[in-house]
Every structure is written in C-alpha cells, then in structure tokens.
Amino acid sequence: MKLIRLATYVLFALFLTNCGEYQEVLKSKDLDYKFSKAVEYYDAGEYNKAYPIFDELISLYRGTHKAQEVYFYYAHTLYLQKNYILAGYHFKNFYKTFPQNDQADEAAYLTAFCYYLEAPKHSLDQAYTFKAINEIQLYINTHPNSEKLEDCNGFMEELRSKLELKSYEIAYQYFKTRQYKAAMTAFTTTVSEYPDTPYREDALYYKTLSAFKLANNSLESLQNERFTEAKTALNDFEEAFPNSDRLEDLRKLIH
Numbered sequence: 001m002k003l004i005r006l007a008t009y010v011l012f013a014l015f016l017t018n019c020g021e022y023q024e025v026l027k028s029k030d031l032d033y034k035f036s037k038a039v040e041y042y043d044a045g046e047y048n049k050a051y052p053i054f055d056e057l058i059s060l061y062r063g064t065h066k067a068q069e070v071y072f073y074y075a076h077t078l079y080l081q082k083n084y085i086l087a088g089y090h091f092k093n094f095y096k097t098f099p100q101n102d103q104a105d106e107a108a109y110l111t112a113f114c115y116y117l118e119a120p121k122h123s124l125d126q127a128y129t130f131k132a133i134n135e136i137q138l139y140i141n142t143h144p145n146s147e148k149l150e151d152c153n154g155f156m157e158e159l160r161s162k163l164e165l166k167s168y169e170i171a172y173q174y175f176k177t178r179q180y181k182a183a184m185t186a187f188t189t190t191v192s193e194y195p196d197t198p199y200r201e202d203a204l205y206y207k208t209l210s211a212f213k214l215a216n217n218s219l220e221s222l223q224n225e226r227f228t229e230a231k232t233a234l235n236d237f238e239e240a241f242p243n244s245d246r247l248e249d250l251r252k253l254i255h
Contacts (some may be wrong), residue, residue: 009050022049026092031060035070051077059203068098079110088135109148112136116155119162126166135161164190168199175206180214181205184233201241205250208233212253230254 006137007201038053054074075090088111095107115132136152136159143149171186187207191200211233215226234254238247 002229025053035066041074042073047077047081051081054066056071068094068101071098071099072103074111079114082117084114084118088118092135105143105146108139108143109146109152112139112152112155118157118158122164126163129159129162137173143249160194164197164199167194168197168203171203172206175210178213180210180217183210184214184229201244201246204233204237204240205244205246208237208250208254212250227254 004034009224011212028034034053035057036138038050038057041047041050041053050073054070054077056072058067058074061070071090073095075087075094078090079087091107091111091114094101095104095111098104101107110137112132115128115135119129120126133156136155139146140149140152140156146152167186167190171183171190174180174183174186184207187210190197190203191207194200197203208230211226211230215223215230218226231254234250237244241247
C-alpha cells in the first residue's frame with residue numbers, strides 16, 4: 001500500500017512539474033525557445049501541446065522565412081490530430097502561398113489525402129468525396145512524375161466506386177418506393193455517368209422493370225407511349241446483356 005501511495009505521489013509531482021514547464025513555455029517571450037519546445041512536443045507525439053504553440057507562432061513569425069516552417073508544422077499537427085478538414089485547408093494554403101518551398105509538393109499531396117480521408121461512406125452526403133476527387137486529380141495533373149501516383153489512382157478508383165454505389169442506390173430506392181418515373185431517370189443517370197460500373201446490368205434491368213410498371217399503372221391514354229418506352233429500355237438491356245438470365249422474364253412482361 002505504501003509503495004502504491006509513493007508511486008501516486010511521484011506521478012502527481014511529475015504531472016505538476018510538466019504542467020508548470022508547459023505554462024512557462026506558453027508564457028515565454030523567446031520565440032526560438034517556444035518553437036524548439038513545440039517541435040519537441042511534436043516529435044514526442046504530444047500534438048495537443050504542440051498545436052497551440054505553433055498556432056501562436058504563425059502570427060509572431062509572420063513575414064519571416066521561419067513562418068513557412070512553422071506553418072507546415074501547424075498544418076501537419078492538425079493532420080496528425082485527424083482534423084482532416086482544417087489540415088487539408090492549411091496544406092492547400094501552404095503550397096499555394098509558398099510554391100517554391102521544399103515541402104510544397106508534400107503539402108499538395110497531403111491536401112488531396114486529407115480530403116480522401118474525410119470522404120464519408122457511400123450512404124452519407126458525398127460533397128467531400130467530390131472535393132477529394134477534384135484535389136487528387138489536380139495533384140495527378142500537376143505532379144505527373146510523383147512516386148505517389150499509384151496511390152492516387154487507387155484513391156480515385158475507390159472514391160468513384162463509392163459514387164457509383166451511391167448513384168445506383170438512390171435509383172433503386174426510387175424503384176422500391178414505386179416512384180417509377182424518377183427511378184427510370186436515376187438509373188439512366190447511373191449508366192450514363194458511370195458506363196463501366198459493376199451495377200450496369202442491375203441498373204438497366206430495374207430501369208426496364210420501372211418502365212414496364214410505369215406503363216402498366218398509367219392511364220389508358222398514356223399506356224401506348226409508355227409501353228413503347230419500356231420496349232426501348234428492354235432493347236437497350238438486351239443489346240448490353242444478350243446472355244443475361246433476366247432477359248427471358250423481361251420479354252414475358254414486355255411483348
């Protein structure tokens with residue numbers, strides 16, 4: 001029990017010492033000292049301590065060459081704290097403001113990578129997925145000889161697959177809720193925007209089925225026109241997938 005108490009006292013004393021030292025760093029007027037301590041915290045993985053110091057030093061070093069180094073550390077500290085939206089913003093600002101800096105290329109890549117990491121799963125709003133695709137494509141276009149191109153192409157494929165699935169699921173939701181006209185439009189959008197999508201057969205199948213159901217449930221005055229649309233959809237499906245197991249069922253519905 002005494003040993004436990006002693007260890008507790010020692011740890012508490014160390015905590016107070018560390019807190020006191022950190023407060024001294026924050027209050028110090030010596031910029032170089034503050035910077036060296038911020039880097040020390042950064043290297044030790046104590047990003048919560050490093051961040052406020054770098055944040056303060058950005059304005060204090062403004063207009064000096066040191067500002068570039070401080071700013072990169074600042075953005076990278078945000079990145080390592082997984083604050084990808086802010087990190088991406090500051091990495092982009094860094095490479096646009098300091099294009100000749102040795103770390104500008106890395107900042108450009110990390111801009112794209114931060115947006116990639118922030119892209120949500122397919123069931124959520126995909127605004128950041130589009131932003132990530134734009135940033136990655138920009139990096140690919142401006143860094144054609146980068147060793148990171150293979151990674152970037154992999155990110156692009158993953159993000160586009162996410163958008164394909166999102167597009168298909170929106171269309172299928174229309175179908176499930178019997179909004180057949182909207183479903184036809186949405187399935188058409190999926191196959192036109194993503195012609196190589198693995199959901200192409202499903203999309204054309206449900207588009208044809210939607211066209212038939214829309215025609216079958218329409219007023220008599222609209223049925224001829226809508227059954228013609230269903231036959232056109234069937235022809236498109238048959239041309240794209242002549243050996244599909246679903247083709248015979250569709251032919252029985254639409255003749």
